[in-house]
Amino acid sequence: MKFEVLILGSSSATPIYGRHPTAQIINVDEQLYLLDCGEGTQLQLMKYGVKSSRIRHIFISHLHGDHYLGLIGLISSMHLVGRREPLHVYGPPPLEEIIELNFKHSQTALRYPLHFHPTRHDAAELIADMETLQVTSFPLNHRIACTGFRFEEKKRLPTIRKEMADRIGIPKPYLSLIKQGHDYVAPDGSVYAWQDLTNPPRTTHSYAYCSDTLRSESYLPYIQDVDLLYHEATFLHDMHERAQETYHSTALQAGEVARSAGAKRLLIGHYSARYKELKQLLAESQSVFPDTQLAIEGNRYAVRNDT
Numbered sequence: 001m002k003f004e005v006l007i008l009g010s011s012s013a014t015p016i017y018g019r020h021p022t023a024q025i026i027n028v029d030e031q032l033y034l035l036d037c038g039e040g041t042q043l044q045l046m047k048y049g050v051k052s053s054r055i056r057h058i059f060i061s062h063l064h065g066d067h068y069l070g071l072i073g074l075i076s077s078m079h080l081v082g083r084r085e086p087l088h089v090y091g092p093p094p095l096e097e098i099i100e101l102n103f104k105h106s107q108t109a110l111r112y113p114l115h116f117h118p119t120r121h122d123a124a125e126l127i128a129d130m131e132t133l134q135v136t137s138f139p140l141n142h143r144i145a146c147t148g149f150r151f152e153e154k155k156r157l158p159t160i161r162k163e164m165a166d167r168i169g170i171p172k173p174y175l176s177l178i179k180q181g182h183d184y185v186a187p188d189g190s191v192y193a194w195q196d197l198t199n200p201p202r203t204t205h206s207y208a209y210c211s212d213t214l215r216s217e218s219y220l221p222y223i224q225d226v227d228l229l230y231h232e233a234t235f236l237h238d239m240h241e242r243a244q245e246t247y248h249s250t251a252l253q254a255g256e257v258a259r260s261a262g263a264k265r266l267l268i269g270h271y272s273a274r275y276k277e278l279k280q281l282l283a284e285s286q287s288v289f290p291d292t293q294l295a296i297e298g299n300r301y302a303v304r305n306d307t
Contacts, residue, residue, distance in 0.1 A: 001029045003153065003205050003304035005228065008044035010269040010295045012212075012234050012248075013066050015040060017276050019297060021066035022211065022269070024230070025050055026151055028133050034058040035149065035209055041070035042077060048298055052078055053085070057128060059135070060091030061211040062146035068095065072102045079110050086113040090127055090137070092145050093118040121145035124222055132156075138222035140213035143247040148213070150222055152206045153304075158198035165197060205304040208263075212270065214244065215253035223261045228303045230295065231257055233268035233281055251281040255289035269295030 004027050009020035021038025025045075032054045034041075045052055052074060060068045068091070078087065089099070096116040103110065117127055119137045128135035132154050137147040157179040165175065170184055170192075178184055184192045208223040210231045223229055233251035235243045243250050249257070251268055258266035266289050271278060278294050285292040293301065 002302065003028050003207070005207060005230070005267070005301045005303065006048060006050070007269065007295045007297050007299055007301070008041055008048065009036075009038045010271060010297055011038075011066070012232075012270045012272050014273055016273045019271065020044055021070070023070065024209070025055075026207065028151065028153070031056070031130075031133070033135075033151070036061055036067045036211060037069075037071040037074055038066045039069045042074050044297070053081070053083060055087070056085065057088045057135075058090070059137075059149050060089070060095055061140070061148065061209070062142060062144055063092055063095060063098075064144065064212065067211060071095075072099065075099070075110070075114065076106075076108065078112065079108065083112045086115060088115045088117060088128070090117045090119055090135075092121065092147075119147050121147055136222065138219055140210060140219055141216040141247065142212045142214065146212055148208065148210045148219060148222065150206060150208045150226065151303075153204035155204055156201040158194075158201045161197055161199055168192060168197075170197070207303045210257070212247065213249060214247040215249045215257060217260070220257070220261050223257075223263065225262045225264075227264050228267060228301060229258050229261065229263040229265070230267045230269065232270035233285060234270050234272045236275075236280055236284055239272075239274075251284040252288060255285035255287065255292060258285075258289045258292070263289075264291070266292040267295050267301055268292060 006025040008023035011019035020040045022036045023038050023041040024035040026033040034055050124138040127137050136150045140146040140148050160175050178194045178197050183194050205227045207228045208226040231254040233254040234248040235250045237250040237252040240250050254268050282294050
């Protein structure tokens with residue numbers, strides 16, 4: 001079982017130097033989620049062996065082309081190969097009109113249900129609540145409406161210490177109550193504390209995604225103590241004025257955000273076309289947050305990896 005991030009695209013604005021516009025696959029125990037869908041995402045999915053049929057949820061941070069222009073093509077291809085399973089798309093409200101307009105004028109009636117969920121750019125919101133995972137969107141500070149996303153595993157119940165339960169002879173109907181914190185009283189009156197009858201639940205983990213944003217303290221509450229933080233690092237800090245003008249961040253600022261948020265690890269990406277080599281960006285971020293890695297296409301980064 002796993003919780004990991006696969007980088008499909010790491011470039012800002014345009015594809016260059018073999019790098020592609022932003023897209024990521026989040027794998028949580030073999031359930032796949034797509035984060036942003038820049039141009040060429042379909043080809044990247046095929047290159048790295050990811051079947052689009054396994055994607056049930058797509059999250060779009062904002063409506064700059066390098067973050068969503070691959071979406072219509074991907075939705076269309078899912079239709080052409082006979083998809084029947086529902087697809088959930090989360091994004092800024094105008095994205096729904098963009099999708100509908102494309103299919104209206106191509107006279108395409110999708111063979112599968114497409115459910116659109118508008119996101120808010122002015123407040124944090126729980127937007128997806130699955131059995132073992134929840135996804136929260138939160139406002140970023142970009143030139144247009146833009147949201148980040150936090151993927152958080154839900155807290156789990158403890159597991160029963162089977163050998164002990166069998167030795168005591170606890171009837172099966174009582175096991176679920178014990179996991180919920182109820183002690184077991186045996187027929188002879190003996191009391192067994194639920195803590196002694198269970199193993200602690202698995203630690204939960206989290207991943208936060210800050211796509212395009214001016215460095216700001218406004219979104220720090222939503223990424224606090226995250227296990228792995230992805231934060232854009234479009235420029236080196238000697239271009240901080242340009243970053244300010246374009247509502248982007250520098251590698252140094254990404255490191256500062258990770259440090260302020262108490263993140264355990266940092267992943268930087270969304271590299272400007274100015275930089276063919278990325279070592280300087282990495283070094284700059286590591287100068288304030290040592291546990292920084294570069295988002296390299298095709299690499300998988302573990303948020304949790306149970307062995």
